[in-house]
Amino acid sequence: MTERLVDADRPGSPERLDDGDEPQLTIGDFFHRLYQVTYSKTIGLIIILVLAVFVLIGVIIVQAPAGTYADPAQTEQFMSQMRAKYGGWASVFEALGLFHVFTSVAFLVVVVALAISITGCTTHRIPQLWQNFRHPRVKVSDRFFTAARYQATVPTGLNPEQTLQLAEDKLKSQHYRVIKSDGASLYVDKYSWGGFGTVAAHLSFIIILAAFLITGLFGYEAILNVPVGGDGVAVGQGTALSVKATSFNAAYDSNGRPLDYVSHVIVTDGDKVVAEQDVRVNEPITMGKWAFHQDSFGLAVDVAVTDGSGASVFTGSVPQQWTSNDGTLAIGRFRLEDRGVTVDVLAAQSGVTNSELAPGQVAFLIYRDGQTEATDMNTVDQSETVTIGDLDFTFERESQYTGIKVRTDPGTIWMWIGSILLVSGMTVTFTCRHRRVWVKATDSALLLASADKEDSGLRANFDEIVEQANRWYPSVGRSASVTTEADDS
């Protein structure tokens, strides 16, 4: 112990590094180390693979529809389905958040880590690419011409100046960038900017992730269940837009296979009609930042509600947009705000024979605010009226509704910008690879060498230059000797 202390006091002694049992890091060092982590290719690769695993889980395990977890009733309904499918594992999956992988915190952390990694890698690479682009290494040692992966000697029969001049002229005519390194050597390359394709491709990924973020934060979408032939449904969101459907048609072939779903939709802004067309699955209305898509359709129940004096409380078409757990009932809902009442309208599910309700019959269930169970219920046939509490409910007729998805998404444009950049970057990366050749003239020969990676494309390019160089000096009448590492192997 004493000896150690003595040693520690000696300047330059290794033990001094153990002072405080931790290495001394400045703030700058710390951030530099952090930066190193962000551009670590290994970490980047691991993140990609982890993301792939997450996505794979999301494919294999059923994912809860959007909004399920916001409603306890929907959550319970979803979980009962999952328990039937996965048995005891359903609770385990639920606890691990595997039913909503893509909205889980862990997934978001991985995505953010990937974004940071891509940014770090790209930032780290840019100076190197710029260096290759603007200030490539033009001088190499003589030994390089005999040790490089690709190398060739072309007999010329000319003096070095003539040999080099001819090579320079010919290579320039083939759109090579030619830089003289000294009196007897050249550096030539093509597509020195090709590496920036990877920058574009990586940047595009960040933009695409940002597009997802923008969509999540600022996008809006809702399904408007629009009664066919009924009143318009307001879009809301601070607009005076309203959507009205004058017709809906679903066509099927003889086997029941769907052929077409089409709604004739009118969009009004206040009293002014701003768009009108047949909306199909592949033919939405796009109007400025808004889009209207054909989403769904179904039966509706036309209902009229009056109070004891006969004054109208509600008149409208109630879309039967939900299904009971046993699948026998279609359920619609409307709200009488002034009365503090929510009304469920139940009807037999189309095609179901064992429903509690007969075709042409509906049931009204009344939920008063603050009550979790229905306080009143009554069944009524078409065109008949039933009194529940102090209100008269009339089942006027069955009708249809069409589900129109209304959407505005400022992230979409960034998605397309990112996509174009991604494709462009990839195209440049894979088709415009940087090709470099160092050239040296000797007394009667032209030496060519390249240190590019082993690749048949690059090798073919090098061989082509050598073959051409043979033709530049025809008077010699001898072929070049070409050596590549591949030959040796």
Add this chain to the structure above:
Amino acid sequence: MLQFAEYLLTAALIFVGLALVTALVLLSSRGRVTRAKTRKSAVTRAKVAVGAGAGGGVGAGSEVHVDDEAVNGADGAGVVKLDQVETMGATAQVVDGADGVDGVDGAVLDAEPDTGSSSSQAHAGRAPGRSVSVGVFSTGFTIVALILVTAYLGVRIALTGHGPFTNMHEFAVSFAWGILVAYLVTYWRFKLRMLSLVVLPVVGSLLVYALSIDSGVEPLVPALQNNLLLSLHVGFAILSYGAACVSFGAAIIYLIWPKLKLKTPRMRFDEVGYKAAVVAFPLMTAMILLGALWANIAWGRYWGWDPKETAALVTWLLYAAFLHARVVRGWRGTKAAWLLVIGFAAVIFAYFGNYFFGGLHSYQ
């Protein structure tokens, strides 16, 4: 008409089988010829040694050339005359240069088994013997299969008025078409016929599968009624998956290369696997982006984590991982080959996902 067209598909399957059998015969013959060559080589060495003794002037270098010539398929007698020795050096060098480096190993393989006596002539670029045509038959069968599959798809397009991508039958046939195209382009570029040992069974399996399921012509469901994007989106998928299958084939051959005793350098298959992945990846990217574009029109969102689009993303991520591992980490050889195998497994997973994913891509 459709029933008649299906004969085309059956015929295509037969030709795929013939091409595969030819490739297998070539491979098995190669082993036999290699053993025969070893025996002949020993015989030739003995004869040259005798000749050297008698003539008293043949150097070691010449002996090596003679040996090379013999190894590459000496004539029937397995004897090389001493007066030919001086001129054989160049021939032997051509053989060495051609073997693998220029990717003509397929031709070498094809040349060897049928008539061993003529293979040296084929190598030296003299008169091509019967043996060469065996290899030509293998490629020819594959080309005929492609023509037949193309004709079948053409008939379906004529009957339906849209691209043949709307049900599993059509997509299976199109997938097979994409693989055949990718394989033949790769063969034209790299001359690696041994890839067919892996690629053609995949094609055959897809055709058998396509013939075993409902092939009726059905109208497009509303979501698919966009001819341009249907053709582009699925067209890119087919080409991408075809290239992925070739990269898978190259990876498998790379992995079992020691057992096959091929002349082609092992790394050649590593490189072809990489090149095919480099083609598959941008095509896959285009497929996904076009799918996003279409989803934005048809379903009102560019991405919805639908199981099939998510499976495509998994596949894309795996190929991205492969390319990054290779380019930035220098992954080559076995590790890279396994990544390509996993990548193609993901392709198959995404392809057959319709059966167990559900979701908006459930067009069966």
